[in-house]
Amino acid sequence: MSGADIVGLYNYWIVIFLMMTGFYILLARKNLIKSVIGLNVFQTSVFLLYITMGKVRGGTAPIIPPNIAAASEHHQVGHNGQTHASAIEEFATEAFEPLVRASQQLDHAAGVGDIVYSNPLPSVLMLTAIVVGIATTALALALVVRIREDYGTIDESRILEIDRVDGPADSGLNASDSETSIEAVETAT
């Protein structure tokens, strides 16, 4: 791998750096909120990974320029009129074929070079992943709120300390099992 290659892949280096940062926070965490943030950094690095792989060098945003869109629409109506308009299986090929033809015609006419589009699919996938990430964060924060209400702290080592003082009081059913408060633990230690 030459030096230019290594520099050229800078987006991937950023991804790896972010991923490792987030992962380290998750592993080294003591504070529950911080671990949620670590999880966020970790997930965000994956968004960047997907978006990076969707980018085509020299590609523009995958939006068809208006003049070509208008031409292809006209073309498509005529095309569908002649043949079976309802054949859904062939929809994809039918939709793209006139587009290609129209853009070729326009290229010839206007002397525009071939238009290169970036791949929109990874970005679309990431919209879904972002929504999943938000749901995860919201749920995690809600759980932290409940843990804070019950234990009086969001420091994981102190929570485990409280549980240890409680002993194996895990009948798993009654909230009224011996519940040691944070103050009791602090005075004891």
Next chain:
Amino acid sequence: MIESLQPHLPVLLIAIPMMTAPLCVLVGRASLSYWLAMLACVVTFGISIQLMIHAGGSSSIRYELGGWSPPYGIEYVVDGFSGFVMMFVAGLATMVMAYAPASVAAEISPSKQYLFYATYLLCLTGLLGMCVTGDLFNVFVFLEVSSLSSYALISLGKTRRAPLAAFQYLIVGSIGATFMLIGIGLLYQMTGTLNMADIAARVPHEEGPRTVLVAFAFLTVGLGIKMAVFPLHTWLPNAYTYAPSVVTCFIAATATKVSVYAFTRMIFGIISSSFAFDVLPLDSELMALSIVGIFVASIAAIYQDNVKRLLAYSSVAQIGYMLLGISMATPGGLTAGIVHMFNHALIKGSLFMVVGCFALRLGSVRLSDWAGAGRTMPWTGFAWAVGGLGLIGVPTTAGFISKWLLLTSAFERDLWPVALMVLASSLLAVVYVWRVVETLYFAPPSESAKKARDAPVRMLIPTYLLLSTVMLFGVWTPYSAGLARHAAQALLGAAP
């Protein structure tokens, strides 16, 4: 009407529980939302049986979502394997739902019960979606749907340790899901498609770039966390212990099995077993991890005082048996793995139902509080004994069928040490099941056990119904081992 719905059954399977969930929230009353959820479960179960009848032969049902043809659109596939898993997941969900009301009333505060039913349905949606979809990114989405709702369900437990257990599971589970996302992304980068069949046709196997290897590694570790395979199982005991009994029952019976399904599908349907098992040493690695996991988890189970935790460790061990079968990659071994998914779902589901019955009457799931309860609660105690026999794998129970298939296929491949270790580990199961039986029947009764009476009939009926299927599928196997063999042959046939 029914005729016109027939082609849309694969999507209705997902849409019905998903749409009923917000309906439960809108209704906002516990009893009404229970019946809505129950109805949704029954309809979903009916649909899955109908799908299985149609996909039972060699043909599979392919449904194009929104009418977009496969490589562009999302495709739902029902074949022998996914149909089988869907059927028992929906069936178990229905059974647990029938069992739920009394236990839910005791363990979940009334203001949250309608939300519980809604979340339960969402979890079911996610699990069924993971089975039915033929699109890799869709697997991730449904995995997250089921995982997020199971975190919420676990946090409903009454003690303050429940939210903490849910939080820890959330962190570990999200790492697993994100690993899967990375793996899916790398596979997409190599093939330019997300459709599983399409990826399988395009992915460069032998001498392929390292990207495929990395993608496979991420997917394996991600799913390994979700399956709770031995070294990645740490989230499971706490989550199962502190969740409400009904939730433990449902999740223990279904969630890890669906992840095993996704893992099997990935190996045999996408990456191809020749790459995973011949080029990479995944088979010997899986076999080693399974055997170590079976022993470590079974021994850990013996020392537990909390019965839920005991069963949770036993679940980790049972996942080992499934992966052991899958790692053999022969028709026999794969059949054993798949049929054990089904049998273990029945057995563990019914045992956790029994735990829920005891918890309701004794107010505790600690073994010391259960002392002597077998005499004051005869029906419940007997149910534990029967379910325990199934877990050990005594002949005429479903557990025996899977162990028998596992042993015969181990002998076929001349894996004598493996077969011997399976037998030895069954003895460990005898120990931890017997400990509970002994406490129930022969220990001097505790204070709470003296006052206890048998669990309510509406909890005992679903429990015994499930136990009777454990016995039924121990002697009559065309619809358990038969279907599993069919699925195994299809999987191995599909892989080049």
